Amino acid sequence: EQCMWCVCVRARVRGENLVKHSSFCNREKERASMIRRRDRPSTPPIQSSAGASASDSNPPSDAAPARASSSRRRTSGESAIHFASLLFVVIQASWIVYHFQFLSLPRPLSAAEAGRRGFSEERAYKHVKQLTKFGPHPVGSEALDHAVEYVLSKVREVQTQAPWDVDVEVDFFHAKPGANWLQGGLFKGKTLAYANLKQVVVRVKPMSLAGSDDNAILVSSHIDTVVTTEGAGDCSSCVAVMLELVRAVSHWAHGFKHAIVFLFNTGEEEGLDGAHSFITQHPWKASIRTAIDLESMGIGGKSILFQGGPDKWIVEVYAKVAKYPAAQILVQDVFLSGFVKSATDFQVYKELLNISGLDFAYIRNGAVYHTKNDKLELLTPGSLQHMGENVLALLREVASSVDLKAVSTRNISTESLKWQMVYFDILGKYMVTYSVEFSKQMNFSVICQSLLLFFMSIYQGGLVSLVALSIVCLALVLTWTLSISFAVLTGIALPNLSNVAVPYIAHPWLALGLFGAPSLFGALVGHYIGYFLLRRYFLKVKGTVNGRLKQSCSQTELELLDWSAERWLFKAGFIQWLFILVLATWYGLGSSYIPLLWLVSPAVAYGVIDATFSPDRPPRELRSATLFLGFPVPLIASGGSFICAYKTLISAVVHSDRDPGSIAGWVANGHVAVLTAGLIIMCLIYILPYAHRSGGTLQILTGTIIILLISLSLVILGLVPPFTKHTGRVVNVVQVVEVGSPANNKPQLSSYVSLSSLTPGKLIHELDFLSEGFSCGMAEKLDFVTHVVKYGCISSVDAQDELNEYWMHQPALKLASVNFVGNERVTTVFIDTALSRRWVLAINIDHVRDFQLDAVFGEADIKQELVPRRTAVAVDGWHLVQFVTDQSGPHNFELTLYWPNTASSKGQSKGKPNPLLKLRTDINMVTAKVAATLGKLPEWVVAFGKSTSPYPLCYLVNLYVDFESQSIHA
Numbered sequence: 001e002q003c004m005w006c007v008c009v010r011a012r013v014r015g016e017n018l019v020k021h022s023s024f025c026n027r028e029k030e031r032a033s034m035i036r037r038r039d040r041p042s043t044p045p046i047q048s049s050a051g052a053s054a055s056d057s058n059p060p061s062d063a064a065p066a067r068a069s070s071s072r073r074r075t076s077g078e079s080a081i082h083f084a085s086l087l088f089v090v091i092q093a094s095w096i097v098y099h100f101q102f103l104s105l106p107r108p109l110s111a112a113e114a115g116r117r118g119f120s121e122e123r124a125y126k127h128v129k130q131l132t133k134f135g136p137h138p139v140g141s142e143a144l145d146h147a148v149e150y151v152l153s154k155v156r157e158v159q160t161q162a163p164w165d166v167d168v169e170v171d172f173f174h175a176k177p178g179a180n181w182l183q184g185g186l187f188k189g190k191t192l193a194y195a196n197l198k199q200v201v202v203r204v205k206p207m208s209l210a211g212s213d214d215n216a217i218l219v220s221s222h223i224d225t226v227v228t229t230e231g232a233g234d235c236s237s238c239v240a241v242m243l244e245l246v247r248a249v250s251h252w253a254h255g256f257k258h259a260i261v262f263l264f265n266t267g268e269e270e271g272l273d274g275a276h277s278f279i280t281q282h283p284w285k286a287s288i289r290t291a292i293d294l295e296s297m298g299i300g301g302k303s304i305l306f307q308g309g310p311d312k313w314i315v316e317v318y319a320k321v322a323k324y325p326a327a328q329i330l331v332q333d334v335f336l337s338g339f340v341k342s343a344t345d346f347q348v349y350k351e352l353l354n355i356s357g358l359d360f361a362y363i364r365n366g367a368v369y370h371t372k373n374d375k376l377e378l379l380t381p382g383s384l385q386h387m388g389e390n391v392l393a394l395l396r397e398v399a400s401s402v403d404l405k406a407v408s409t410r411n412i413s414t415e416s417l418k419w420q421m422v423y424f425d426i427l428g429k430y431m432v433t434y435s436v437e438f439s440k441q442m443n444f445s446v447i448c449q450s451l452l453l454f455f456m457s458i459y460q461g462g463l464v465s466l467v468a469l470s471i472v473c474l475a476l477v478l479t480w481t482l483s484i485s486f487a488v489l490t491g492i493a494l495p496n497l498s499n500v501a502v503p504y505i506a507h508p509w510l511a512l513g514l515f516g517a518p519s520l521f522g523a524l525v526g527h528y529i530g531y532f533l534l535r536r537y538f539l540k541v542k543g544t545v546n547g548r549l550k551q552s553c554s555q556t557e558l559e560l561l562d563w564s565a566e567r568w569l570f571k572a573g574f575i576q577w578l579f580i581l582v583l584a585t586w587y588g589l590g591s592s593y594i595p596l597l598w599l600v601s602p603a604v605a606y607g608v609i610d611a612t613f614s615p616d617r618p619p620r621e622l623r624s625a626t627l628f629l630g631f632p633v634p635l636i637a638s639g640g641s642f643i644c645a646y647k648t649l650i651s652a653v654v655h656s657d658r659d660p661g662s663i664a665g666w667v668a669n670g671h672v673a674v675l676t677a678g679l680i681i682m683c684l685i686y687i688l689p690y691a692h693r694s695g696g697t698l699q700i701l702t703g704t705i706i707i708l709l710i711s712l713s714l715v716i717l718g719l720v721p722p723f724t725k726h727t728g729r730v731v732n733v734v735q736v737v738e739v740g741s742p743a744n745n746k747p748q749l750s751s752y753v754s755l756s757s758l759t760p761g762k763l764i765h766e767l768d769f770l771s772e773g774f775s776c777g778m779a780e781k782l783d784f785v786t787h788v789v790k791y792g793c794i795s796s797v798d799a800q801d802e803l804n805e806y807w808m809h810q811p812a813l814k815l816a817s818v819n820f821v822g823n824e825r826v827t828t829v830f831i832d833t834a835l836s837r838r839w840v841l842a843i844n845i846d847h848v849r850d851f852q853l854d855a856v857f858g859e860a861d862i863k864q865e866l867v868p869r870r871t872a873v874a875v876d877g878w879h880l881v882q883f884v885t886d887q888s889g890p891h892n893f894e895l896t897l898y899w900p901n902t903a904s905s906k907g908q909s910k911g912k913p914n915p916l917l918k919l920r921t922d923i924n925m926v927t928a929k930v931a932a933t934l935g936k937l938p939e940w941v942v943a944f945g946k947s948t949s950p951y952p953l954c955y956l957v958n959l960y961v962d963f964e965s966q967s968i969h970a
Helices: 002-014 018-037 063-069 076-103 121-133 142-161 232-249 273-281 283-287 312-321 329-336 346-353 383-399 403-409 436-497 508-541 548-552 555-586 590-609 624-630 632-655 665-684 688-695 697-716 804-809 928-936
Strands: 166-174 178-180 190-194 198-206 216-222 259-265 288-296 303-309 356-362 421-426 430-435 729-739 749-757 775-777 792-794 812-821 824-832 838-844 850-857 862-871 878-884 892-900 914-923 941-943 953-962 967-969
Touching: 076 624, 076 632, 076 665, 076 688, 076 697, 121 142, 121 232, 121 383, 142 166, 142 198, 142 232, 142 259, 178 273, 178 862, 190 273, 190 862, 198 232, 198 273, 216 232, 216 383, 232 259, 232 288, 232 383, 259 273, 259 283, 259 383, 273 283, 273 346, 283 288, 288 346, 288 383, 288 403, 303 312, 303 329, 303 383, 303 421, 312 356, 312 383, 312 403, 312 421, 312 430, 329 421, 329 590, 329 632, 346 356, 356 383, 421 436, 421 590, 421 632, 430 436, 436 508, 436 555, 436 590, 436 665, 436 697, 508 555, 508 632, 508 665, 508 688, 508 697, 555 590, 555 665, 555 688, 590 624, 590 632, 624 632, 632 665, 632 729, 688 697, 729 928, 749 804, 749 928, 804 953, 812 953, 850 878, 862 892
Parallel strands: 190 878, 216 259, 216 288, 288 356, 729 941, 729 953
Antiparallel strands: 166 198, 178 190, 198 259, 303 356, 421 430, 729 749, 749 792, 775 792, 812 824, 824 892, 838 878, 838 914, 850 862, 850 892, 914 953, 953 967
């Protein structure tokens, strides 16, 4: 009774409004008398912490607090078990969603089951098997010629077997020399030139309908692979699906209104050259109205729609007809952010042809991307069936739709090129789509209503609510800060505890133990500080000093304080997701539906079950039913996507060090740690308040430490291998031949083997497998023109008598002429790439303004323009020109440089000539020393290739300019 009357006494002393307090105290005195007659402890309300929120629902009955306080108080162990149970339910539910959304695949159909008009994985699988038999088939290789011939033979079979009322046209397209300079993504500061690309183009249309080829749908994928893989996933699986689609579509096309064009291109792996050559040179390009690109960034699993639009019509059609919809705009947001360093042919179609379309990709097993582990045995059954059936249904609908013509006549402005659709699938069964404009309106509405509710809550609760809300915000900041800090500290320490800087690549679940446990520890500590401050503040509001309330009040009163703090901290989740929703809306992210659902659904559940609405009502203990009601919607919509994104981004770490040695192991761990901490806090923010009941926080913290110690033990003792034969550490093993010059005082030729890794961390364990003669370190950087190796291993330099086999491949940079035209210096450089059909040239833009590149053919020096004169755009002071061709392509070139006559020695070291040009030529030949090095490395070390990676044999030569003597020499 003293505890109840203390509020009234303090109010009189402070001169506060006694009307409210008087009625309040009288009611509470009557209630206390009734409770005392029942031999139960008093249950006074706490006005400041009653959660006077405008979002609270109908108040409970007066007897509710009494019933709640009469229940047995949990022990700390029971509270810890309760929290762990909630955590387990959330993780298990997310995994179930992930399974249905990303792992559940359709049953593969045999040829007999699919029939002539259906898609059969059995038939498509035979194509994949045959294409992988050719081994790696990059541009310029004989293996690629064989692969192209195989595709050509199969489409011609379809042509001969097509129904009489369907026209199947086959064009063996030889692209003329050309160049592209895309502006977005990876291509800034680059010119991508090509010659003699061979591609297969097929057009299927109804025979009887005139003008059916005026509007066409393009389906595209690439036959070529990188030099290090047979490409079962990237992208023989896509080509196989397209071959089966050509066959199936030929039996449907008699009822189409429009044509379907299938492009089997080459040169995609060298910079999207095949798609560019088709868009700029092929006569059928004018009829293309929408494009469907098939890609792979791993192998197997579902084919995910990860770029859709910009026009919304094609996305809506896919959502309508897809049998197994799989679409994630979250992946589109991540992909377009530049975090994933990759590009697809879809960029060419969107930028150059200004058309909308869909981009599908396999993203499972991303760690095998562009390595020898991209092989047939990892292709999961059902993955071809999934892509094939979805695309077949889409083609049938679009080719029969009158709306395709309307798309072609729509004026595509800068505004309409913005992404117009939000899309995502539900458990792989249903697909949700709505416009970006509707998304913005919905987001703004929720944001405004949420701010209004918070304002009304503070207005009704007064200063007490304002202070409590401030403490909650502080707790939220501490939760994020400590969670990220503890996780990052673990990442920093990890390279010192293990021989491998990133020991979780092959087992992503280990990252949860290594970074998730300290992240949860930090989150709980930060959250508990907020809980402590809230409880302390509520004691102060009650007018007590130094805990005198504990001496004068019952245990029930203390429980009410705990519940008040618990409920306020639950509202921290609302603040967190509201802030994320504001940011997502501000940056125009399509995935803003995720914070929207995580804000609205738990808030509604809280209002239905736990809200007290009236400030005169005492608080109640948070119920687990609030979570069970509020979590299903956001978990179903995003739980599987979070797991997929987490595994995909961890897989990307294996080849994230684009300049080997530039990313320390702890930096890569720091990125994963921040990602882990972010997901932990975002998903568990509503569960954290349940951790502080009955002193269970200490036991939960102890549990996180135990999990961390177990995870570290698995790493330190090597019980869980960091890499496996299917998920290996990626390396470049290259025979480097440097062509010397008077400027750098090097011999005419010097050769050695370079070993570097795109996986962060030092090559300590790998060096144990190599024989003597290799030295590792960062003493001297190795410039491969497209990238710089800042840490790697180099073998001893070959003796001069071992260089005979390299003379025939030696390239040359020769100064042909220097002329002065007005205030401009025109320098002509002759480039001889010898037997190389793939090379990259860097132009120093500190001095050169414009350039032009011509191919030179035959003894008559017939010139053909590859790159017209254009201003060179620089990245880090250099403009890159990449070129690729087949065996019959040119090997002599003339480069014309235009630079001011007043060019100075900007950036030149004193006494040291400055490179004007840097050339690297690649030869697709594995030397004896490279083969020996690869043979000695363990099976979990695999070679990696991409458009900028050198081939197993490469030559390096520079052209220097000395401004002091005004001389240029190689």
